[in-house]
Amino acid sequence: MHIVYVSDGKAGHRSQAIGLYQAMQRQSREAVTFEEILIDQLPIFSLLLATFKQSTSAVAQSPDYIFGVGSHTQLRVLLLGKVYPQAKTVIMMKPNFPFTWFHYAVIPEHDGVEASAHVIITKGALNPIVNEQRHQKNRILIALGGSSKRHQWNEEKVLASIDEIVKTHPQADIILTTSRRTPNAFLAHLNESPLASHLHIFPVEQTPQGWIFEEMQKAEAVWVTEDSVSMIFEAFTAGCKVGVIEIDRLKSDRITQMIDKLLSLPCVEENQQGLINLQLNEADRVAHILLKNRDV
Template structure:
């Protein structure tokens, strides 16, 4: 089985494609190969010419699946699907084109598209994480984000939340990390607090690639500021109990509503007490999607 991934170069999009590819490796009895081709290698003009020849000259071998994530990949996936008609076209987003033009669209449920013959609805975006069953009891990771187009960083709220997490969980080993969006002055303020002696701090600039995913494999619980939606789903996929640190919202939209839904469903909690966090969920969205694709089933309900 050969997968061709049309890449726009964005790390978050590539993470989704890799997550599905790796899940298909786990689900398929056959060998699964993966080929990444950038949109720069597939100009629309060159792909149109290739359509006449039925060969791009870029793809190493005829694909069984064509993956795309991102608006710039959609048309290229569709055109490649014409060149390789035996390939299943899989777009991992709500597309700008009619859904029926793709064999399958993998769409987070917060986008409001119902599951159907052409749609697999998922809880959050896919990612390459699996639960490796290495979680250590009373080990806690606190992951901080920052301001975004829908959230405003509130230093007082975050500081109070961290203080409460420390106070209510005196038995826990605490590890905290930041993101590139975390205000630099906040870290200085945090380090000046009396309770900081209970926390080991690892600024994002000092952590190697993959560090946070390894921490999720070791942590029993992860607290994440609500602006970091993808990290909430990554922690759930890693098999952690998840707490959400609430900050100020600039607007309500489908993303903030997805966090509200997780809170209402008690998949995550706004509590600062580890004992009050929801139990671990069997959160394996990439494997669920891969199983549907590998069995060539187009009945994409839950």
């Protein structure tokens, strides 16, 4: 079984495609191969010509599935589906085209779309994480984001949340990391505060690729600022209990409403300070649907 992934080069989008590919690889009885092709290698005019020839030199092997994530991949996925009509087209987002033009649209629940024969609804975006069952008791990870198009960083709120986590878990090993959106001044202020002595601080610039996913496998609980939506769902997928650190909002939309819905879920235990236990395995669930309906 061969998968062609039409890539826009964005790491977050690639993570979704890799997550679904690896889940299909785990579940399939036959070998599953993966070919990534950048959109620059698939000019629209060339694809239009290729629909008449039923082949294109850009694709090394005839695909069984064609994946796309990102607005600029949609038309190319559709055209590749015409070049290789035996392949199933899978777009991992709410598409700009009619849903029925794709075999499957994999859409996060917060986009407000109804499930159908062509639409698979997921909790959050897909990711390549699996729960490796290596979580260590009393090990906590704090992952900080920053300002975004819908959030404004609030140092006072974040410091108060970290203080509460430290006080509530006096025996815990608490690892804290930042993101590229975290203000530089925040770490300087944190290091000057008494809180620093209770934390193992790893600025994002000092962490190698994959470091945070490994930390999620070891943490019993993960606290994430609410702007980092992908990381919240990655922590759920890793099997962690998850706490959301609230910061200021610039606007209300489906994403913030989804965060509010998470915050309204029952907590694990009263003494665990708002931790949510929502075990997710969405990539495996979607892979199961695709493989089950492969010949349909």
